[in-house]
Amino acid sequence: MKVPMLDLSEQYQELRSEVLEVLDGVMSSSRFILGDNVKKLEQDVAKYSNVAHGIGCGNGSDAIHIALQALEVGPGDEVITTPFTFFATGGAIVRAGAKPVYVDIDPVTFNIDPDKIEAAITENTKAIIPVHLYGQMADMERIAEIAKKHNLAIVEDAAQAIGAKHNGKSVGELGSAATYSFFPTKNLGAYGDAGMIVTNNDDVAEKSKVIRVHGSKPKYYHSVLGYNSRLDEMQAAILNVKFPHLDRWSELRRQKAETYTHLLKEMVGDAVVTPIEKEGNYHVFHQYTIRVEKRDELQKYLQEQGVSTMIYYPLPLHIQPVFKDLGYKEGDLPISEKAANEALSLPMFPELKTEQQEYVVAKIAEFYGK
Numbered sequence: 283m284k285v286p287m288l289d290l291s292e293q294y295q296e297l298r299s300e301v302l303e304v305l306d307g308v309m310s311s312s313r314f315i316l317g318d319n320v321k322k323l324e325q326d327v328a329k330y331s332n333v334a335h336g337i338g339c340g341n342g343s344d345a346i347h348i349a350l351q352a353l354e355v356g357p358g359d360e361v362i363t364t365p366f367t368f369f370a371t372g373g374a375i376v377r378a379g380a381k382p383v384y385v386d387i388d389p390v391t392f393n394i395d396p397d398k399i400e401a402a403i404t405e406n407t408k409a410i411i412p413v414h415l416y417g418q419m420a421d422m423e424r425i426a427e428i429a430k431k432h433n434l435a436i437v438e439d440a441a442q443a444i445g446a447k448h449n450g451k452s453v454g455e456l457g458s459a460a461t462y463s464f465f466p467t468k469n470l471g472a473y474g475d476a477g478m479i480v481t482n483n484d485d486v487a488e489k490s491k492v493i494r495v496h497g498s499k500p501k502y503y504h505s506v507l508g509y510n511s512r513l514d515e516m517q518a519a520i521l522n523v524k525f526p527h528l529d530r531w532s533e534l535r536r537q538k539a540e541t542y543t544h545l546l547k548e549m550v551g552d553a554v555v556t557p558i559e560k561e562g563n564y565h566v567f568h569q570y571t572i573r574v575e576k577r578d579e580l581q582k583y584l585q586e587q588g589v590s591t592m593i594y595y596p597l598p599l600h601i602q603p604v605f606k607d608l609g610y611k612e613g614d615l616p617i618s619e620k621a622a623n624e625a626l627s628l629p630m631f632p633e634l635k636t637e638q639q640e641y642v643v644a645k646i647a648e649f650y651g652k
């Protein structure tokens with residue numbers, strides 16, 4: 283049996299006629315940039331996130347960068363974030379001209395540990411970027427409390443967490459802004475690059491809209507430095523077709539997660555640590571990530587047996603070569619470093635079959651001699 287990490291083909295076959303129709307609509311209209319499809323998606327995603335504004339961007343990485351710039355985070359400022367994330371989180375901080383300050387994670391959720399944030403705050407701290415990793419929100423109530431006390435902005439990196447909730451609150455409700463990625467592999471994926479900022483803050487929304495079009499306001503007059511980062515009409519039209527299915531897909535992901543956890547407990551036992559949904563959270567399982575010893579050997583074994591897995595992420599950001607000038611060294615953030623050596627994400631997508639999950643778990647059990 284072959285089990286891919288992700289297979290988007292079945293979903294495309296289901297939506298094919300609708301997708302082709304809307305693409306034909308865009309091409310027939312000859313309106314390709316910032317038209318009605320983008321507007322509709324911005325309104326729908328903002329409403330879904332329980333906030334007032336959505337600002338479509340070229341991708342999720344630019345969404346973080348633009349949100350920081352709109353919040354006036356720049357040179358001389360420090361931004362607190364987690365090192366256990368995709369590169370783009372740290373990259374956006376540096377591109378905005380600010381300095382990333384990495385804070386270690388909670389070993390259970392893999393998200394930034396709110397207990398460690400205050401010790402990292404200095405007079406230069408301007409913002410916090412919690413990342414809702416794997417589809418589970420960070421402890422936003424605690425983080426919002428800390429931000430309020432120290433007068434800091436919050437940009438939630440929700441690239442992996444559209445639809446996630448924390449004590450009934452959506453992504454974007456407690457932060458100054460939140461950012462989504464619609465990269466094809468994300469829970470709501472375009473057929474190319476796309477992203478969005480959502481915010482309740484009118485000023486941040488207005489500034490973000492100006493920054494994504496070269497800082498142009500009115501047209502051809504530039505008072506801030508922006509660049510070209512827009513969500514295009516074709517991607518927005520595709521996302522408008524997919525968006526009504528998102529909640530059903532999240533439910534299917536949750537069911538697959540439950541099946542994995544049940545099978546792993548039964549067949550493998552304590553050789554694996556299964557992911558935990560913290561009380562009050564609605565986890566949308568962008569990834570189903572286990573912790574294991576002999577992780578690299580297990581991954582190799584599974585690959586030989588036809589099972590694809592991924593390591594998100596093998597090297598935390600504080601020890602990435604590109605950030606060496608920040609002065610961190612190995613051992614500085616031990617919980618993130620340990621997670622980087624033990625985390626393994628299993629195949630996860632709404633169309634994954636139970637037989638495939640049974641096969642994956644049987645092969646893990648075989649590897650550990652269970």
Ligand SMILES: *Cc1c(COP(=O)(O)O)cnc(C)c1O
Pocket residue numbers: 341342343344367368370371413439441442462463464465475476477
């Ligand atoms: C995917 C991702 C991004 C970047 O999104 P792009 O659309 O690929 O630019 C940022 N942060 C995290 C945590 C991500 O997973």
